[in-house]
Each structure stands twice: as C-alpha cells, then as structure tokens.
Amino acid sequence: MRRRALLGAALLAAPALAQAAPKVVVIGGGFGGATAARALHRLGVSVTLVERDATYLSCPFSNAVIAGLREMEAQRFGYDGLRREGIAVVVQAARTVEERRVVLADGATLPFDRLVMAPGIALHPDAIPGLDTEAMPHAWRAGPQTLLLRRQLEAMEDGGLVVLSAPANPYRCPPGPYERASLIAHYLKTHKPRSKLILLDAKDAFSKQRLFEEAWAALYPGLLEWVPLSSGGKVVEVDAAARVVRTEFGEHQAAVANIIPPQSAGRIAQAAGLTDRSGWCAVDPVSFESRLRPGIHLIGDAIIAGAMPKSAFAANAQARVCAEAVAALLRGEAPAPPKLINTCYSLLEPGYGISIAGVYQPKDGLLADVPGAGGVSKPGAPTAVRAAEAGYAEDWFRTVTADAFG
Amino acid sequence: MRIFAGLSLLAALPAAAAPPPGASSCAGCHGGGGMPALAGQPVEAIAGAMLAYKAGQGSPTVMDRIARGFSEEEIRAIAAWVAAPR
Numbered sequence: 313m314r315r316r317a318l319l320g321a322a323l324l325a326a327p328a329l330a331q332a333a334p335k336v337v338v339i340g341g342g343f344g345g346a347t348a349a350r351a352l353h354r355l356g357v358s359v360t361l362v363e364r365d366a367t368y369l370s371c372p373f374s375n376a377v378i379a380g381l382r383e384m385e386a387q388r389f390g391y392d393g394l395r396r397e398g399i400a401v402v403v404q405a406a407r408t409v410e411e412r413r414v415v416l417a418d419g420a421t422l423p424f425d426r427l428v429m430a431p432g433i434a435l436h437p438d439a440i441p442g443l444d445t446e447a448m449p450h451a452w453r454a455g456p457q458t459l460l461l462r463r464q465l466e467a468m469e470d471g472g473l474v475v476l477s478a479p480a481n482p483y484r485c486p487p488g489p490y491e492r493a494s495l496i497a498h499y500l501k502t503h504k505p506r507s508k509l510i511l512l513d514a515k516d517a518f519s520k521q522r523l524f525e526e527a528w529a530a531l532y533p534g535l536l537e538w539v540p541l542s543s544g545g546k547v548v549e550v551d552a553a554a555r556v557v558r559t560e561f562g563e564h565q566a567a568v569a570n571i572i573p574p575q576s577a578g579r580i581a582q583a584a585g586l587t588d589r590s591g592w593c594a595v596d597p598v599s600f601e602s603r604l605r606p607g608i609h610l611i612g613d614a615i616i617a618g619a620m621p622k623s624a625f626a627a628n629a630q631a632r633v634c635a636e637a638v639a640a641l642l643r644g645e646a647p648a649p650p651k652l653i654n655t656c657y658s659l660l661e662p663g664y665g666i667s668i669a670g671v672y673q674p675k676d677g678l679l680a681d682v683p684g685a686g687g688v689s690k691p692g693a694p695t696a697v698r699a700a701e702a703g704y705a706e707d708w709f710r711t712v713t714a715d716a717f718g
Numbered sequence: 719m720r721i722f723a724g725l726s727l728l729a730a731l732p733a734a735a736a737p738p739p740g741a742s743s744c745a746g747c748h749g750g751g752g753m754p755a756l757a758g759q760p761v762e763a764i765a766g767a768m769l770a771y772k773a774g775q776g777s778p779t780v781m782d783r784i785a786r787g788f789s790e791e792e793i794r795a796i797a798a799w800v801a802a803p804r
Contacts, residue, residue, distance in 0.1 A: 625746050632742035640736070648736060651792070653743035653784055669780050671740070671787025685787030689779065701779055707752030715749050 333358040334642045337414050337424040339406045339580060341368055341391060344430030344612030344627030346716040351635035352428070353399050357642065360400040360422055362414060363391065368717070369454035371485065372624050373709055378451060378462045379495035380503075381662060387454055393718020409584035409608065426638050428600075429586070430612040430627060431578030433484050439574045444552035448569040451492075452484065464568045465496065470504040472567025475557045477512040477547045482592070483575045484613045484622045486519040487668065491658040492570070494524065497532040498661045507567075511538045512559060513545040519621070520658060520668050520688050527660040547571060577614035584608070592616045597674035599647045600634040609634050618678030619670065626654045628712050649674050651682065657705030664695075665702030738795035740788055748800070756800040765797035 334357055338349045341363030349361040367390045376382035391401045405417040409429075414422045435450055437443045451461040465474070474496055478489035493511045500507040509532075517540075518524075528536050539545040544561025551558075555566045576582070576591030586593045586602050593610045594603040597618065602608045611634050612627035620626050629652045637647035655669040670686035672679040689701060748756045756764060771778050772785035772793070788796065 628746050629743040632737075632745070636736055636742065649739065651740035651743075651787065653740060653746070653787070655747065655780055655784070667780050669783040671784060673739070682787040685783060685785075687783050697779060704747075704753065704779065708747050709751070711749040711751030711753065712746050714751060715745055 334425045335360070335423060336426050336428060336638060336642075337362060337422050338428045338430070339363075339409075339414065340430035340432060340578070340612070341365075341401075342430055342432055342612065342627065343370075343624040343712065343716050344631045345428070346389075346391070346394065347628045347631035348428045348430060348611060348635050349394060349399050350397065350716070350718065351632050352638060353394075353397055355635060355639040357635075357639060360402060361391065361394060362402045362404065362406050362416065362422065364403070364405040366390070366403050369458075370624070370709075370713065371452075371454045371488075372712075374451070374454040374458050375488065375492040375495045376659065377454075377458050378465070378492065379499040380462060380466070381495065381498075384454075384459060387458075389713055389717040391717070397718065406580050407583070408580070409586075409605075412607065425607075425642060427608045428631075428634060428638060429581060429584070429608060429610050429614070430631070431581045431610070431614045433575045433577065433613050433622075434579050434582070435573050435575055437571075437573045440547060440550060440571060442550040442552055443571055443573065445571075445573075447552035447555070448550060448571045450572050451570060452488075452572050452575075461568070461570055465499060468504065468507070468567045471506040472504070473564065474500065474507065474509040475512060475564050475566040475569045476509065477545075477557070477569075477571045478514060478518070479572050479574050480514040482622065483572070485656075486621050486623075487524075487656060487658045489513075489572055490518060490520070490524045491660070493536060493538075494527065494532070494658070494660040496570075497528070497536040501532060501535060505535075507535075509536045510564060511536065512547055512557065512564075513538060513540050514547070515545075516540045516542050519656075520666055522691055523666045523688055524658075524660070526691055527664065527666070531661055531664070577610075581610065581614050586610060588616075590616065597677065597679045598649050599637040599641065600630060601637075609638060616678070618672070618675075619681045620652065620654055620672045620679045621656065621670075623654055623656050624712060625656060625708070626652070628716060629653055652679065655708070657701060657708060659702060659705060660698075663702050664698045665700075665705045666698065667701055667704070735799070737799050739792060741796040741799040744796070744800050757803050759801050761794075761797045761801045764801055765794050768793045768797065 370387045449457045449461040451457040544559045549558040600609045611630040613622040633650040640647045666689045671682040771782040
C-alpha cells in the first residue's frame, strides 16, 4: 500500500528518486547474512535484514554446550549492533520471494534491487524411518535441541551407551560430528567413566580424520568407537521410544541417541525456487548469484560451493565477497574474480584444538582449492601446539561474532 | 525503465577501493578478538611475515597453509589493503 503511494509520488519526483541509494534485502541473520548486511551497509547500500528470530544462537561452540563446558547464553547474539549502524532489521520469517520483492509471513512485502539470501539448512529427520527428534535429538541447529541432548546426557546413568550418527556428505560443518563425539567422550570420561560412545558414520572417511583418530587413541581409548559405512555405520531405521538404532549390520541399544539427519538448503530457498535436484543452491562462484534466479545471491551453508565447506568461517568470507560483488553490479560493473579463505577449528577436549584451512578460487563454475594451499594441523604435534589452536578457536569465535553482529 | 533505474543506482553508489583477491577473508580472524589486528600495522611487516610463512619459515599453526594459496604479488596487495585503517 505504502509502496504504491511512493511509486505514484515518484512520477512527479523522478530526479529525487534517481539519487536514492539502491535497496538490498538480506534474508537470514546468521554468520553469513549478518556479515553481508553490515558489509553492504558499509558500501553505501540501503540494507534491510529479514530474520525469523529476535536473537541468533551460534552453532560454532555449541558442542561445548552439549558437553557441559559452556552455557547457552554465551552462544546468543542480537541485532542491536546492526540497528545502531542504521540497518533495518525485520524480525519475521520470509514466506517467499516474488519478482524483486520479498513476501513476509504477515503478507507485507519488501522491494529490492538485489537480494542476498543466507538461508542456512533444513533438516530432514523423515529420511530416517522411526526418528522422533524429541526422543533422539539432532542438536544440529543451536537451540532447544542442544539443551535437550545435554539434559539427556546429564540424566543418563553411568555405564550407558551413547550413539551418535553422522550423515553422508554434504552437510553443515563437516568436522562437527567428530568434535561432538570427542567432547561427549570427554564428558563421559570425566563424569560417567563406565559409559561408551559409538559414532555411526554414513561414510568411510571424514574431515581431519587422522588428527581425530590420533586424539581419540590418546584421550578416549576404549571409550569412543567410530564405525564407518563399510563396517555397518549407516543408520537405516530407529525405534525412538525404545532408543534402538538399527544399521545395515545390526542394532544398538542406546541410553542416549543423537541422530544427525540428512540436510538441504533452508526452507525459504526451496520456497523461492532456488534449489536444484540436489536440494542445494547452485551459484556463480564470482558473484554468488543464483544460477536459477538472476538478481538473487546466495551464501553460506545453503550453496553448492565446490571445495569450500559449509562453515561459519566460509559463510563470513563469502558474505564479504558477495557484498563487494553486489555493490559492483549495482554500479554497473562486473565483479572481480575473488579468492576466499576458510579455517575451521575443532576442540577434542578443553585445551586441545586442531584446524583445517583452505584457499579457494573460481574454477569450472565452482570454488576450487588453490593447489598447494590448505590442509590440516600437523599430526604428532606437541601439546603446546594443540593448546595454542584451542586458544585460536576462541579468538576466532570472538572476532567473527563481533564482525557479524557488531 | 529498468535501464534508467540501473543508471540511477550506479550514480548513487560511490566506488570504494575494492579488496584484492583474498583480502576480505582476513577479518574472519584478524579483527581484535585475540589474534593480531592488521589495520595500522606496517605493510612490509605483514607482507614479510606472509612471504616467510609461504616459504616455510617461522612456526605458524595455520598461516603457512593459507599463505601458500597466494602469489607474492597477491600477498603484497593483501598486505597493503588490510594495513589501511578503515
């Protein structure tokens, strides 16, 4: 309604309108979306951020919350920093995206010249027959599920079996299930030492595998067992009420079961017609513009980024490159080919950190590893190096959350 | 109509110095949360450290793996950009 009145006035006041700053709407206020909103604002763009929740709960470091090493409130970030800078923040779900306008849950619309979406992931527990996420939490989005899993572990009797299952690729945070297994094992070792953890895996190899296995042998011998796909690691069915987890090879009677289901791009990406048959979003690796809908850019966990993993660090880096590309396109210029960096830290016990890093550049329509760069922490490194990396993980978290949320 | 609107957008948005390839990723860690902040440091010190890590010198935990992803020319451009106060 208001928009219509403005358009009417614009016919009489075209020169004034011509000076208006271009409008960009950002959907999603996580690490990618919040960073993008701030970066675009700094570039002189008029930005509106649309986010479903009033505050954001960070997945990075939420495994420490599950293991009782950290409290949930340390994971919470708000949008007052963005508002103070002059970014409009609309706390509401986006329902769909029409031609050059976002439709909100209440039916209101937000027009845009370009749209940036950081929709995160949708979880698909229905893909595992019998799964009830209240009985067997996924805890793969920080929030009530994180605390539910923590309470289940706290309520478990010493001697119980914890079953954790990791999905097939691709999914959010490739090293996440293994960090979680490590920190839950730490909790069991220090609180319930007669217990065991079995990590069922729907694949035969995983991120930072050599480093995780080195640490597990040293820290959690006999406590943590990894079962790869080829040894019966794929969960085919569960009995949630009885806490039974069935694999291709047999079944496990769990005291606590944490089943991480398959994933796809977040719901709004599907509603807006931005996902392909894989369930994820194909984008141009220079501009992060959708391959399916021009004028809409996508970043973060929802995209098919080639070699670049689905991580908060990657979303933050993509957000800044995407913001520069959007600003260039609004100026009528072609965006310059970027390079991007990712670094992910994992915690294996308090004071024991490891990392994986990569440098990426556009190649053959995706983001590819720059040859010779990247890799994981050195195997067999002294404890001082592991302690330093655990500290760097916390440094990174402080920096990236300040960068995204102000 | 769309073309004119496009031109008006162009006029309204001033071009700032765009970061060279890779430079905008640095702020993910180097922003004052504990790791060294880069803005205001001597360009030569940043470029020198990155080039040393690329050559396998020093004992970084992760910066050697990252520095190897850039040419000397790219490293010098990144150093100049991240050192600039903003």
